[in-house]
Amino acid sequence: MVVDSEARNIMALVTDSWRLHANKVVMRYTDGDDEWISVTGAEAAAHVAAVAKGLIARGIAPGESVGIMCRTRYEWTVLDFAIWSAGAIPVPIYDTSSPSQIDWITSDAAVRTLFVETDAHAAMARKVASDSESPLLAIEVIDKGAIPALVADGARVSDTELATRTERPGPGDLATIIYTSGTTGRPKGVRLTHKNFISHIAGLQAIVPGVLFEEGASTVLFLTLAHSLARLVEVLLAASGTVIGFCPDPKKLVPYIGTFKPTLVLAVPRVFEKIYNAAEQRAAAGGKVKIFRWAAKQAIEYSEALDTSAGPTAALRIRHAIAYRLVLAKIVAVLGGRARWAVSGSAPLGPRLGHFYRGLGLTVLEGYGLTETNAASHLNPQDAPRIGTVGTRIPGIEVKIADDGEILLRGDQLFEGYHHNPEATAAAIVDGWFHSGDIGTQDADGYLTITGRKKEIIVTAGGKNVAPAVLEDRLRGYPLVSQCVVVGDGKPFIGALITIDADALPGWLHGKGLPEMTIAEAVQHTFVRDHLDKAVARANKAVSRAESIRKYDVLPNDFTVENGYLTPSLKVKRATVLKDYSDAIEALYAEDTRDQGTRD
Numbered sequence: 001m002v003v004d005s006e007a008r009n010i011m012a013l014v015t016d017s018w019r020l021h022a023n024k025v026v027m028r029y030t031d032g033d034d035e036w037i038s039v040t041g042a043e044a045a046a047h048v049a050a051v052a053k054g055l056i057a058r059g060i061a062p063g064e065s066v067g068i069m070c071r072t073r074y075e076w077t078v079l080d081f082a083i084w085s086a087g088a089i090p091v092p093i094y095d096t097s098s099p100s101q102i103d104w105i106t107s108d109a110a111v112r113t114l115f116v117e118t119d120a121h122a123a124m125a126r127k128v129a130s131d132s133e134s135p136l137l138a139i140e141v142i143d144k145g146a147i148p149a150l151v152a153d154g155a156r157v158s159d160t161e162l163a164t165r166t167e168r169p170g171p172g173d174l175a176t177i178i179y180t181s182g183t184t185g186r187p188k189g190v191r192l193t194h195k196n197f198i199s200h201i202a203g204l205q206a207i208v209p210g211v212l213f214e215e216g217a218s219t220v221l222f223l224t225l226a227h228s229l230a231r232l233v234e235v236l237l238a239a240s241g242t243v244i245g246f247c248p249d250p251k252k253l254v255p256y257i258g259t260f261k262p263t264l265v266l267a268v269p270r271v272f273e274k275i276y277n278a279a280e281q282r283a284a285a286g287g288k289v290k291i292f293r294w295a296a297k298q299a300i301e302y303s304e305a306l307d308t309s310a311g312p313t314a315a316l317r318i319r320h321a322i323a324y325r326l327v328l329a330k331i332v333a334v335l336g337g338r339a340r341w342a343v344s345g346s347a348p349l350g351p352r353l354g355h356f357y358r359g360l361g362l363t364v365l366e367g368y369g370l371t372e373t374n375a376a377s378h379l380n381p382q383d384a385p386r387i388g389t390v391g392t393r394i395p396g397i398e399v400k401i402a403d404d405g406e407i408l409l410r411g412d413q414l415f416e417g418y419h420h421n422p423e424a425t426a427a428a429i430v431d432g433w434f435h436s437g438d439i440g441t442q443d444a445d446g447y448l449t450i451t452g453r454k455k456e457i458i459v460t461a462g463g464k465n466v467a468p469a470v471l472e473d474r475l476r477g478y479p480l481v482s483q484c485v486v487v488g489d490g491k492p493f494i495g496a497l498i499t500i501d502a503d504a505l506p507g508w509l510h511g512k513g514l515p516e517m518t519i520a521e522a523v524q525h526t527f528v529r530d531h532l533d534k535a536v537a538r539a540n541k542a543v544s545r546a547e548s549i550r551k552y553d554v555l556p557n558d559f560t561v562e563n564g565y566l567t568p569s570l571k572v573k574r575a576t577v578l579k580d581y582s583d584a585i586e587a588l589y590a591e592d593t594r595d596q597g598t599r600d
Contacts, residue, residue, distance in 0.1 A: 007171075008170055054082075065111045066089065066114075072246055087165040092178060095226070104187065106135060107135060114138070115141075175193055213242075218262045279330070401440065405451070452470070456574060458489045494548060495553075
């Protein structure tokens with residue numbers, strides 16, 4: 001359903017869509033046997049209304065903050081829409097949050113009622129609530145029947161009372177507070193209004209109508225709903241009538257995609273990298289890696305040729321058709337066989353993978369945005385995508401590039417400020433323009449290319465400015481590499497810290513005819529190091545010699561959300577890595593070995 005950009009609030013969009021799709025499936029979730037259960041528009045509306053009545057019966061007041069701490073599942077979305085229907089303000093909390101993070105968010109947002117997924121979450125929350133200064137009064141456990149209990153309590157609330165609550169918020173009213181995942185410092189609460197969401201949805205529908213409105217349009221949502229991107233997508237899909245499938249466990253994403261058969265794949269670059277690398281490793285294990293790489297080359301060249309005036313040659317079309325039959329069709333099958341579109345955000349995907357996926361029939365539309373811009377300010381239009389860019393501005397957003405390359409933004413989608421933090425708001429919004437902290441360039445047609453983070457620019461001892469993302473993105477594309485942090489601020493040359501992908505290692509070793517080995521053993525193996533040298537050398541081709549990696553170290557452990565080196569949205573906490581691995585970084589510069597190649 002095309003949204004009314006003048007709609008009063010989020011639920012006006014969603015309930016209209018559910019009414020239009022009353023007898024059609026709008027959401028699907030899995031049971032204990034991973035079988036899909038369908039929910040129609042009428043069923044979704046009834047369930048949300050019943051839960052909203054329960055919230056009202058429990059005394060949730062209009063404008064009150066209510067917390068949700070849960071993985072991405074059907075119940076999360078029901079609670080989200082029910083809280084909005086009750087006229088309250090949902091405040092998401094990452095399900096991986098620590099007690100101190102729970103304490104900060106619930107205190108800052110004055111959350112009195114918190115819905116958590118598990119007993120383990122509840123135990124942490126109860127420790128927080130035991131503090132006499134905590135506002136937390138009620139902790140409800142989803143896995144212990146919190147939602148059916150709300151439905152039962154709401155039986156005494158009338159439809160009229162619910163309608164009054166649902167219609168109460170206006171466009172300028174606060175819709176939610178989303179706390180940044182915190183790559184540095186304490187998370188800031190980003191205040192987003194109903195107008196922010198309505199404007200965004202109208203703009204996105206204008207850019208990718210065919211993606212959202214094609215017959216049977218659907219996607220599997222696995223990105224955490226505590227993150228602004230997944231949250232915007234949740235509302236966008238519900239308002240558009242696009243079917244949402246919920247995947248609480250990211251490890252099940254690929255098999256869920258296979259059985260759900262979406263038309264749209266929504267993911268972060270790491271997922272697209274892993275699908276490609278897994279396919280290559282399977283080919284290597286079967287002794288067909290050369291065929292796979294040949295097929296991948298045809299896919300990339302075919303996609304690149306689509307961007308030329310002449311298009312693919314007849315010979316290339318034949319090679320591509322053969323490659324599709326031999327290899328590419330199998331990857332398409334892994335993705336469910338129906339996907340024609342993909343949206344990638346959070347970090348750069350890279351032209352190589354963009355062209356590879358388009359070469360097998362899946363057009364990846366990269367986008368860009370921050371929590372402060374309600375997750376999206378740019379997206380590649382479906383009818384004119386440019387691989388390697390994050391697309392054009394969403395209608396309603398204004399963009400300009402500052403003299404130092406920083407991307408500045410303003411418009412209806414822009415947040416209204418940081419919660420209880422006027423100093424940070426004043427620093428971020430100057431003369432009406434939000435200073436993104438990202439560095440980029442914009443071409444004559446308005447397509448934006450991101451080159452890095454302003455605060456992450458490395459200035460070597462020789463005065464050379466280096467954007468680490470260029471090298472990091474290319475190195476992460478190598479099958480063995482999981483993460484990469486480029487270093488060298490104030491140093492004589494550029495170095496890097498690399499981690500090994502534990503999931504990819506066994507298949508890579510098998511494909512190379514090597515025995516099984518641990519990461520610690522692999523790091524010391526000459527053959528493995530030779531290939532890492534080659535990967536670094538390939539990455540260096542994208543930059544000048546002064547910007548190239550001269551030395552690197554392979555760390556014994558990967559960066560994960562659990563060990564504190566990745567945010568829940570899978571971004572590296574650079575400051576934490578630089579601090580904790582300062583000895584490893586200094587060791588890179590213990591001797592000036594700039595002329596000894598990349599080997600440390």
